[in-house]
Amino acid sequence: MLRWNADALKLYVILDPVLCGGGRGMVETALAAAAGGATLFQLRTPQWKKRAMAECARELLRALRPLGIPLIIDDHADVAAAVGADGLHVGQADLSPEDARKVIGPQAILGLSVGSMEEAKLAPKLGVDYWGVGPVFTTTSKPDAGEAIGLEGLAALARAATVPIVAIGGINRTNARSTIECGARGVAVISAVCGQPDPEDAARTLLTVIES
Amino acid sequence: MLRWNADALKLYVILDPVLCGGGRGMVETALAAAAGGATLFQLRTPQWKKRAMAECARELLRALRPLGIPLIIDDHADVAAAVGADGLHVGQADLSPEDARKVIGPQAILGLSVGSMEEAKLAPKLGVDYWGVGPVFTTTSKPDAGEAIGLEGLAALARAATVPIVAIGGINRTNARSTIECGARGVAVISAVCGQPDPEDAARTLLTVIES
Numbered sequence: 001m002l003r004w005n006a007d008a009l010k011l012y013v014i015l016d017p018v019l020c021g022g023g024r025g026m027v028e029t030a031l032a033a034a035a036g037g038a039t040l041f042q043l044r045t046p047q048w049k050k051r052a053m054a055e056c057a058r059e060l061l062r063a064l065r066p067l068g069i070p071l072i073i074d075d076h077a078d079v080a081a082a083v084g085a086d087g088l089h090v091g092q093a094d095l096s097p098e099d100a101r102k103v104i105g106p107q108a109i110l111g112l113s114v115g116s117m118e119e120a121k122l123a124p125k126l127g128v129d130y131w132g133v134g135p136v137f138t139t140t141s142k143p144d145a146g147e148a149i150g151l152e153g154l155a156a157l158a159r160a161a162t163v164p165i166v167a168i169g170g171i172n173r174t175n176a177r178s179t180i181e182c183g184a185r186g187v188a189v190i191s192a193v194c195g196q197p198d199p200e201d202a203a204r205t206l207l208t209v210i211e212s
Numbered sequence: 213m214l215r216w217n218a219d220a221l222k223l224y225v226i227l228d229p230v231l232c233g234g235g236r237g238m239v240e241t242a243l244a245a246a247a248g249g250a251t252l253f254q255l256r257t258p259q260w261k262k263r264a265m266a267e268c269a270r271e272l273l274r275a276l277r278p279l280g281i282p283l284i285i286d287d288h289a290d291v292a293a294a295v296g297a298d299g300l301h302v303g304q305a306d307l308s309p310e311d312a313r314k315v316i317g318p319q320a321i322l323g324l325s326v327g328s329m330e331e332a333k334l335a336p337k338l339g340v341d342y343w344g345v346g347p348v349f350t351t352t353s354k355p356d357a358g359e360a361i362g363l364e365g366l367a368a369l370a371r372a373a374t375v376p377i378v379a380i381g382g383i384n385r386t387n388a389r390s391t392i393e394c395g396a397r398g399v400a401v402i403s404a405v406c407g408q409p410d411p412e413d414a415a416r417t418l419l420t421v422i423e424s
Contacts, residue, residue: 049305050287075262078289082311093261099294103315 002070002086004109004129006164008040009186011207014074015060016141017045019195023056027063029199034067036203038193039186042089044074057083070109077103087111089132092119101127111166115146120160132188133157135169136179141190145169151182158183173202176209186210214282214298216321216341218376220252221398223419226286227272228353229257231407235268239275241411246279248415250405251398254301256286269295282321289315299323301344304331313339323378327358332372344400345369347381348391353402357381363394370395385414388421398422 013033015026030041043060045053057079060071070086073079077100080088087109090100097112104110114120114131123131135145136154148169149157158165167179168188176187187210196202225245227238242253255272257265269291272283282298285291289312292300299321302312309324316322326332326343335343347357348366360381361369370377379391380400388399399422408414 050307051305054307054311076290078293078307078312078315081290081315082307093263095262095266095290095294099266100290103290103293 001084001107002068003107004070004087006130006185008070008109009130009164009166009184009188010039010210011037011203012040012042012166012168012186012188013038013193013203014042014044014141014188014190016190016194017048017056019141019191021195023052023059026056026194027059029194030060031063032199033193033203034064034069036200037207038069038203040070040072042072042074042188043085044190046075050076050079053079054083057085061085072109072111080104080108087129089113097124097128113168114157114161114165115149117156117160120157123162125162128163130163130185131157131161131165132168133161133165133184134167134188136167137170137175139170139190142169151178154179154184155182173205173209176206177212180210213296213319214280215319216282216299218342218397220282221342221376221378221396221400222251222422223249223415224252224254224378224380224398224400225250225405225415226254226256226353226400226402228402228406229260229268231353231403233407235264235271238268238406239271241406242272243275244411245405245415246276246281248412249419250281250415252282252284254284254286254400255297256402258287262288262291265291266295269297273297284321284323292316292320299341301325309336309340325380326369326373326377327361329368329372332369335374337374340375342375342397343369343373343377344380345373345377345396346379346400348379349382349387351382351402354381363390366391366396367394385417385421388418389424392422 020026020029072087075094089111091113112128164185167184171187172192232238232241284299287306301323303325324340376397379396383399384404
């Protein structure tokens, strides 16, 4: 398991099996995006059964471990624990961070979705390594994401945050820089990388914008 | 966590949130069925998010622990581990029994769905406490269950089994006894108890039939 370093939030790519064209496509997208500078990957396959999820997670770990890039599993703490992934991301309706931590152990990275000041206030002070804050902009990649909080909402949550935050929701090369200026340590993207004709180039361009 | 005893397979009630009318309904159904002699409960809420699942599992544990009746969680090893349930049931597309065991620990009960001789041959020799064998009869409670294997299929799998088996799929008071005669240690039911006008009476009648 890789050690947590908040710099890994800089370009956080969520792998989507539909946009990437299945398990093999997610591995290929991850390798290309890694070559372009992606700093962390999340496997998010809400429609998949766990055995397929675990198999794909193991393939991704085989690809990413030699590169030293962490892999986080969305929602399923059991899959994360079983395959020895580097961490887990939970939303507000997933296992509570306290419950999730029991399953993944003290060393694994744990991220929490935060989309409002109320959720920020209720977030546990300890045990969570980062917040995913959003959706900043309107997104089509996650149908159940709430209403966009905008850059002002992001800035307010960045000020309230007790841990580093990554901005999420509708982020692309044209608006990524503005989220960093609001206090995000990095950006989480799905369609800005997954399904792009050249995921390596897409990642490299995003990283350049973020670092500019 | 309760110790495993294969007698708990005798009347195995799978709690369905739709048939029972939600979380509160599942607790009420469990208490009634327990009074009627149910020997084990499984929480199966495939459409629910994990936080609601964990909350409901904890309510069920509070109700069932004083009665000494085990509670098993379907599919979600992380929920089972987080709430300290007595065990987990996995299907063929869920976490592999080996992966599941890593998450729930050595003491928890682990059940595996087996529906064919091929699956029986591939089932691990160690680490699984029982098989759920079926669907014996046509069932409407689980849309993705395979084709019915019939009493002959059940008898063949009972002979091949390396652990005690519970028969599942379309079992009711009129056919329960026949599954016991084929070698099942007990029966797993959903709609024969959940949603019945009197779940206590439904359980008691089933138990009488099984023990006759």
